[in-house]
Amino acid sequence: MRQIRLHDTMSGELVPLHPREGGRVRIYVCGPTVYGRIHIGNARPFVVFMVLKRFLAHLGYEVTLVINITDINDKIYDAAREKGLSSVDLAAQMKSCYLADTDALGLGRPDAEPLASESMQAIVSYIRTLMETGHAYSAGGDVFFSVRSDPRYGVLSHRSVEEMDQGEGIHGAERKRDPLDFALWKAGKEAEDTSWEPREYLPEGACPEQWAAGRPGWHIECSAMAESLLGVGFEIHGGGSDLVFPHHENEASQTRTARGEELAQIWMHNGMVRAAGEKMAKSVGNIASLREVLDLAGEPGAHAAHTVIMYLLRGHYRQPLAFSAAEVLDAERSVYRIRDALRRVAAGQSSPAEMAHHRQAFFDALAEDFNTPKALAALFAWVRQANSQAQPVGDADLREMLSVLGMADMQPLQAAGSIEAIDPQAAELLREREKARRDRDFERADALREQLIALGWQVRDGPDGAELIPTPTEG
Ligand SMILES: [Zn+2]
Incomplete structure (x- = not known):
């Protein structure tokens, strides 16, 4: 089979793809947090990895692609409160929008799209293993991961400890043994309308006193969902480059310490979509949703x-x-x-x-x-x-x-007549130009031709009248 090389963030090098089991390639990609319509930046990893799967499958690999959906998250609680909805209803609505918006791309669906809310057994068991092996501790209802218990922590993002901020703000700061530690489980708060009882997922007597009802942290969700669907040591873990730290560093560390093995062989990261030089972000207000871009x-x-x-x-x-x-x-x-x-x-x-x-x-x-x-x-x-x-x-x-490339159903452009449907403005300009030529107003005809060029059309005059041809570009 053809040799494939991919850039691995952990080693910083192009590495050959060597599937563990024959031609089977397992890919896990971090999908969207469903608190609003997905934007064009969220659509990038979806398209990149769906097309990567098509390419590998075309070569004869047997590919399993998992893209998760994060449906428990601070952003969802905040957005639901603003809209006066329950977090469960908002997440369900926005999940439907995500499925519809990405369906419109015609690339099909990933092989599995797990939800955090439906993976609680695997998540709670994972946290328990980390506590039993001394890599996590409970404090005041929360459970934290002990970052310094992993000597290899930092190998993915190549950051020094001084540059590491878990982004958890003041959450649990006074209960953490070390400011580097991050939450695996957050005890329920009044402002949050969902919570899970860890005791329900553990054998009797196995749940520490200090572990309260609440909800999982984001990082442990992905370690647990990836492993339960693909096992440990799968071929490719993907996602946006903004997830390298802390999300993927933490995922990698959780699995390494719990299982004594690396979560994935290759870490692939896609770059950000930027509007006028800035990363697209809700906070900056420069977002274009996938739906809006499809309309455009x-x-x-x-x-x-x-x-x-x-x-x-x-x-x-x-x-x-x-x-x-x-x-x-x-x-x-x-x-x-x-x-x-x-x-x-x-x-x-x-x-x-x-x-x-x-x-x-x-x-x-x-x-x-x-x-x-x-x-x-x-x-x-x-x-x-x-x-x-x-x-x-x-x-x-x-x-x-x-x-x-996922464009198998592309239709040939119909001649002239269909310009009306594709670009009515161009069709109108072409008619005006025809009239100007009949009236022998060549100056006006030339001006209209220039306008058509500006719209991306070249005018080809033939025996059956003028025809519009898309302006050639280098792809
Ligand atoms: Zn993830």
């Missing part, structure tokens, strides 16, 4: 989904990605270029041998740290060469590449 992405349905996937895959997954309406429009033009090429190819026929190197370059790029911009460059090189042929070429290679 042109014709509803497959076309909009392909535009959003194209936008997210045009950047390398490890790099920050700029977000603006212009970036989305640019991605849409790339989709039009492919749809325009699909109009001219011979559907269902094999591709010419002299174009096979583009397909090769496409798969080579994905095999080397999942380089989607390089793979797209190979796909567009194929499109350019196909467009330059006198006779239509077979579309098999192009269709194969599109399928790996």
Whole structure:
């Protein structure tokens, strides 16, 4: 099977993917906290790892992808209180929105999407193991993880102790034995409308006095859910780069100390989506929801989904990605270029041998740290060469590449007539230009042509009248 290399945050190197059991690849990715509609930044790991799974499956690997849903969290309690809803109702509503918004991308679902609220048995048992092995302690109803009990703590994020802030503010500060420690369990508070009784999940007499009813900390949820679905030592753990510390450092440490083994072989992290140079965040108020971006992405349905996937895959997954309406429009033009090429190819026929190197370059790029911009460059090189042929070429290679990227159902652009549906403003300008030419007002015709170019269209005058062609871009 083809050798795959991926960048591992822990070693800081490109490492070969070596599945433990034959061709089986197990992937766990930290999914959204469901307290509001997900934004385009949350959609990035969803798209990156769903497409990575498609690529590995295409090569013959047997892939299991788990993306969890965090449905117990401070942010959910706060947002529910603001809206006057119960935290359970808000989380259920926002989970439905998350499923609908990501369904609209047409990439299917992960193999499992566990909820923290439905994984309490595994979470409580995990905490108990950490207490019994001396890596955790209870105090005043809470349970804390003892960071200095793990000599390898810090190996993932490569931070010095001085740079480590668990981000828990004053929560339990006076009960922690060390300020570095973090909460595995938080005793219930008045402002929180859900709580779980640890005794219900443990054998009789096994629950320490000092462990009160309450709810789990975020980090232990992921260690427990990942292990119960995939085991320990699975192939890939993924998530956004903002999760490296403290979330993933803590996940890794919990599993290492409880099981004496590393949670995952490779830690993959995607860069942030940034609006005008800043990380998108609710606190900054520069958020675009996935739903809004899909609306911005042109014709509803497959076309909009392909535009959003194209936008997210045009950047390398490890790099920050700029977000603006212009970036989305640019991605849409790339989709039009492919749809325009699909109009001219011979559907269902094999591709010419002299174009096979583009397909090769496409798969080579994905095999080397999942380089989607390089793979797209190979796909567009194929499109350019196909467009330059006198006779239509077979579309098999192009269709194969599109399928790996989650765009198998891309439809050929219909000639001229459909411009009306795609871009009514452009269609109107084209009609005005035709009229200006009939009136021999060439100055106005030229001005209208310039306006069309600004909108991303080139005008091609042919024997049957003028036609609009999407402006070529480099992918
Ligand atoms: Zn997580």
